[in-house]
Amino acid sequence: MINIRFITNIIGKLLLIECVCFLLCVLISLLYGESDTLAFLYSAIITGITGMCMAYIVKAPDQILAKKDGYFTVTCIWLFFSLFGCLPFIIGNTIPSFTDAFFETMSGFTTTGSSILNNIESLPHATLFWRSMTQWLGGLGIAVLFLAILPSLGIEGRDLYVAEVPGPTHNKMAATFYSSARKLWLFYLSFTALETILLMFGGMSLFDAICHSFSTMATGGFSTKQDSIAYWNSPYIQYVIMLFMFIAAINFGLYLTALKGDFKRIFHDEELRWYTIIIAVCSIVIACGLYFNGWAGAEKCFRDAAFQVVTIMTTTGFATADYLLWPTLLGLLIFVLMFIGSCAGSTAGGIKVVRVVLLFKNSFTEMKRIIHPNAVINVKYDGKSVHPTVMTGVMAFFILFMIVFSIGSIIMAIFTDDIATACSAVISCMSNIGPGFGSIGPMDNFSHLSDAAKLFCAALMLIGRLEVFTVLVLFSKAFWKR
Template sequence: MTLTVFRIILFIISAVGISFVIPITAALFYHEYSALPAFLIPMAASLVMGLLSLVFFRKKKSQLSIRSSFAAVALAWVSASIFGALPLYFSGAIPSFTDALFESVSGFTTTGATILPEIESLPRSINLWRCLSHWIGGMGIVALTVALMPVLGVGGFQLIKAETTGPEKGKFTPKVTTTAKILWFIYLGMTAVQTLLLKMAGMDFIDALCHAFSTLSTGGFSPRNASIGSYNSAAVDWICFLFMFLAGINFTLYFYLFTGNFNEIKCNSELKAYIGINAICIAVITFTQSGYYGGFFKALRFSAFQTASIMTSTGFSTADYTTWSSAGQIVILMLLFIGGMSGSTSGGIKVIRWVILYKQMKNEMLKMIHPHGIFSVRLNQRAGRKDVVFSVAAFFFMYFSLVIITTFFGALSGMDVLTSFSGALTMVGNTGPAFGSLGPSNNYSWLAAPIKWWYSIAMIAGRLELFTIFIFFTPAYWKK
């Protein structure tokens, strides 16, 4: 069992190392030769690890137990984050390893919180790696490995279940490797389309690619100090809005779309709620900010962008929403609690969990009126499992427990209440910008090292939806 987990970790480190080919190519193209060793040395080490795992473990195929699946996924994310920090640290772009690790964790978990006060002065290959780490982590490090390495043969579905977001988890093809490959092909295709559109809107190729990586992963890193706002382009804003909105949708629905299974899309309860919440929030912010922006259409542009950015946990900014009216800021704060759809690249609590709680609330009121009635939570026009409600309740308890603990640690480090609380929400929800001293016009560089380490743990826990991390603190996990 231990060897199997070790083998998976080596494969994942190798996959991350191979992805260094992309920033290495950029470094060569832009003559950034001083940055090459920062990528080449870790890449060579990762390839050696991958080769050793193939040579020594090629005949050792076994199924993972449930316990080992959780351990493999948690260790995979920690290992990938540490390994991904090496180019940032070795290149000198981030001299502190604590800061480099924070940036790497923020990248892979698609949080988008940066410690870099000056981004545009970095080598373009380093900025490309920051955004690429988003893209790899967006669909899932383990999902990528399962898709590329069917030779593993070690219970891929258990790994996917431990990593995938949302309470409803499954596969839409008989083989989990086929499912993972289809999702990655859809992801890759959407990234290519957005890159092309951004290039047509005036970005150069590397900037377009970086922002496509960050948008489809709902990450938020940008090679520009002022993020998307630096382009001051309505076309760029609307393209990014569209793809942020699309990235917040369950990617399984795209498979149903391409295969003509429209009924699964039409009756999807979460999709209806996701569209409705976006529409209502955009309308409210547009109405409250029309005077601020001097007109309806300009207010619509900025409200739509920020609504999609915060709800999907992307974290891009075209405006400093902390200067908006109180009503507009309240809507943004509420969106930090919601998130995108399950099975998307978004962070946050997820729309489906709010839908389940809302339907259960209605059922409880109906039971008060009809004490002998039998009511069930109906999802997608079908009766849902009763245990889903209990699972969602447990998730909410863990989610807000971690938010409260993280808020307390933030307060201990010297933050004010608003900054501590909103910072905790953005770390656990993988959103990025918060309020107060961690607002969209600020960064995380000023935080003390201990809080950066805790925030890194909170980001990984949030990306793995808490259960995968919290389970290690239960005595039952360690009992044989």
């Protein structure tokens, strides 16, 4: 059975962390002398009291977390954080509708970046900061944050990690798990600080630089401006953000390898190599297409193409150009990239490059087996044979992902007027990208959708962020058996 009492303790302690984040926003609101101070203060009090009750009043004599508990816990963490995270929006009347506030908050914590806001600049600074901070916290994973700072609880952390971290990570952090979790957050914080400094050199204010660094390192996409990165019209800022989006979407296990001095492992990583090749090839193809269609000069064509390829493939969702105005074939390429995503074990969403590579390799290997039926031919990745169970898991994930996408598109078609909006809304939410096609393009948002459509999209965000299986397994009868 699920260890409800211990899971309640865990969620309660995490809510106390969220309470501290609210108090930080109170300080920012006081600093700018704006109207949302009480909204964050009341939110901190409500969240703090609830967290204290869950963490210390509910006793858990059996402090054991099984793998089954891990899946349930991680799903509950995202739901609870989003439910309490939307309080400042509702209490402060910046987003008075619960559905809209929950959608915006879930979009933040799942690092999706889809929004219902039509006048972002009118929001108070503390609200904008909280909005970006939801992405930063959700980026590397609230569960990994929990493991990094609360190891004294004696939880078997790998079960939470496996349930939360996207993709079939082939760089496991086994022996020194808790130490690795802390190192990941130190790395995450360091690169956030470095990007903030570089953005300030480009003319961003300290506040805007911090918020955009939060969103970039989380591959989230929330901006403090309605026009997103296009607001600054700065090639320097675009190239800096492009670089850090690329960095944030690389398997974080490789950075731990680099910290140990094993740089050879990075240069020989097959997923990183294909990730780089796909981005480079697609950027060049789209840049050439734009240039020969008279979009702009050579440098701007390359910059617009590269930025949109990187922001879509890393599932960040920042915007510098409206790809809906591009030739149809180039838009189709962008749509395909929405499915692929980037590297496993990063803050990004999507199917992941490693899975796509393994699927293609398995297809070609199967053709060889047909030609040579008596030969023993295995799929190889990074020079090693891939175990059949891994391939089964990859194929099962891909099939389930496409089933959810197909059914989701049919359901969304009920709520929308065109199939482009319906299909792109589903894949945008499942891959945690943000913008889509049709009426939810890079220069539009989700505000015009019905409440039912928004709640459905929020559910897709959670399913996609937690890798489909983690959420859907909760609906199976076998999961709840002893």
